[in-house]
Amino acid sequence: MTGTLNRRRLLQVGGAGFAVAAVGAGGAAVAHSVADEQGTDSALHGPVPFHGEHQAGITTPAQDRLHFAAFDVTTSSRDDLIALLKEWTAAAAQMTQGKEAGQTGATGGSTEAPPDDTGEALELPPSQLTITIGFGPSLFTTADGKDRFGIAAKRPAALADLPHFPADDLDPARSGGDIGIQACANDPQVAVHAIRNLARIAFGRAEIRWSQLGFGRTSSTSVAQSTPRNLLGFKDGTRNLKLEDTALLDSQLWAHSADGAGWMAGGSYLVARRIRMSIEIWDRTSLGEQETIFGRAKKTGAPLTGEKERDEPDFSIAGADGQPLIAEDSHVRLAHPDHNAGAHLLRRGYNFVDGSDGLGRLDAGLFFLAYQRDPRSQFVPVQRNLAKHDRLNEYIKHVSSALFACPPGVQPGQYWGHTLFG
Numbered sequence: 001m002t003g004t005l006n007r008r009r010l011l012q013v014g015g016a017g018f019a020v021a022a023v024g025a026g027g028a029a030v031a032h033s034v035a036d037e038q039g040t041d042s043a044l045h046g047p048v049p050f051h052g053e054h055q056a057g058i059t060t061p062a063q064d065r066l067h068f069a070a071f072d073v074t075t076s077s078r079d080d081l082i083a084l085l086k087e088w089t090a091a092a093a094q095m096t097q098g099k100e101a102g103q104t105g106a107t108g109g110s111t112e113a114p115p116d117d118t119g120e121a122l123e124l125p126p127s128q129l130t131i132t133i134g135f136g137p138s139l140f141t142t143a144d145g146k147d148r149f150g151i152a153a154k155r156p157a158a159l160a161d162l163p164h165f166p167a168d169d170l171d172p173a174r175s176g177g178d179i180g181i182q183a184c185a186n187d188p189q190v191a192v193h194a195i196r197n198l199a200r201i202a203f204g205r206a207e208i209r210w211s212q213l214g215f216g217r218t219s220s221t222s223v224a225q226s227t228p229r230n231l232l233g234f235k236d237g238t239r240n241l242k243l244e245d246t247a248l249l250d251s252q253l254w255a256h257s258a259d260g261a262g263w264m265a266g267g268s269y270l271v272a273r274r275i276r277m278s279i280e281i282w283d284r285t286s287l288g289e290q291e292t293i294f295g296r297a298k299k300t301g302a303p304l305t306g307e308k309e310r311d312e313p314d315f316s317i318a319g320a321d322g323q324p325l326i327a328e329d330s331h332v333r334l335a336h337p338d339h340n341a342g343a344h345l346l347r348r349g350y351n352f353v354d355g356s357d358g359l360g361r362l363d364a365g366l367f368f369l370a371y372q373r374d375p376r377s378q379f380v381p382v383q384r385n386l387a388k389h390d391r392l393n394e395y396i397k398h399v400s401s402a403l404f405a406c407p408p409g410v411q412p413g414q415y416w417g418h419t420l421f422g
């Protein structure tokens with residue numbers, strides 16, 4: 001039993017406080033964009049179970065907001081690292097259920113000491129917060145092959161460094177990381193609070209290397225969700241892997257012990273790419289060209305060979321000019337499993353606008369997140385295909401890259417990474 005405080009209970013004690021607090025926190029705006037598919041306000045702001053076979057935040061219906069952080073581990077002690085993972089797990093279990101971090105929370109401790117929780121999520125409901133952790137290649141081995149924490153032999157073959165792709169323009173300061181943590185919620189303050197408290201707990205053992213905020217999920221991960229739009233104005237996530245695709249999730253999303261790294265069974269590999277968009281150039285591009293680039297209609301999201309969003313694309317149909325209706329260099333043709341040896345991805349990305357670049361352009365794009373069983377046969381071949389041929393490349397640039405092995409879920413009493421360090 002912990003002595004932690006429950007943010008929601010505090011709200012309920014306040015009578016009408018729940019609704020007021022939710023609106024005051026920007027809840028009304030969030031509800032407007034996602035309530036249609038996720039049901040009532042209370043479901044939108046309620047908790048997602050933390051414990052389970054798989055980590056939450058992968059097949060969980062995508063929430064509206066993201067705060068992602070990559071950490072560098074600064075301690076060289078294996079015991080310190082394990083202690084940190086245990087403290088993080090406990091804090092994540094509490095925060096995802098709407099509780100304050102630590103034993104005494106934001107205001108229940110000694111006035112002589114910094115509080116256990118930073119306090120900005122007080123009065124806010126859980127907002128479907130999920131916190132998902134992954135381990136980067138550099139946690140296992142340094143660039144010169146040194147075994148940092150006695151886990152080098154357990155580095156999965158699937159966690160091979162990603163190759164360089166044509167036109168990559170990666171910023172090393174915004175790439176990589178020993179540990180990646182994805183916090184998703186329907187309230188941005190709840191997601192930020194989660195990352196901030198994990199960073200605070202990590203003091204002296206790990207520090208943030210880079211981080212990314214995101215809004216307006218660019219995927220749907222359940223058939224119950226409507227398809228959102230990315231900053232190019234197109235529906236994104238139509239043919240995504242979804243939690244209802246149970247057979248495909250088993251073969252394409254979750255790692256198996258037979259894959260080689262037993263500790264990863266039930267886990268998944270995450271590729272993160274910050275993709276900058278030249279939206280000002282895009283905005284001067286004709287609607288016809290925009291639709292040709294994707295191979296889909298902007299209004300409905302339907303493939304150019306169909307009428308409705310969910311119609312299957314037919315790559316064999318040609319127009320009057322003899323050219324395929326879905327162009328050879330269109331994004332959906334090149335990314336389709338039929339053209340990538342059956343590879344699927346569970347995409348879970350977010351839009352970002354990080355101010356402007358001083359040259360009159362928004363620093364905007366897609367923070368691409370994709371989960372899969374093995375990046376070597378999924379993300380890598382798909383991205384090779386796209387990087388070489390995609391007509392969209394004229395408008396986008398990959399500016400950061402990271403890869404993480406996200407372990408299976410935990411049960412009460414277990415900690416993130418217990419199968420790796422145990």
Ligand code: HEM
Nearest residue numbers: 234235236237238239240275332335336337366382383396
């Ligand atoms: C800024 C960059 C990108 C944008 C704006 C974008 C946008 C889209 C859109 C609008 C669709 C069609 C709707 C759908 O099925 O979801 C789509 C499909 C897809 N995209 Fe992207 N995408 C981007 C980057 C990527 C990258 C880097 C990958 C993987 C390497 C990728 C993989 C896919 C896949 C697998 C599909 C589904 C193809 C199918 O099965 O029909 N996308 N994307």
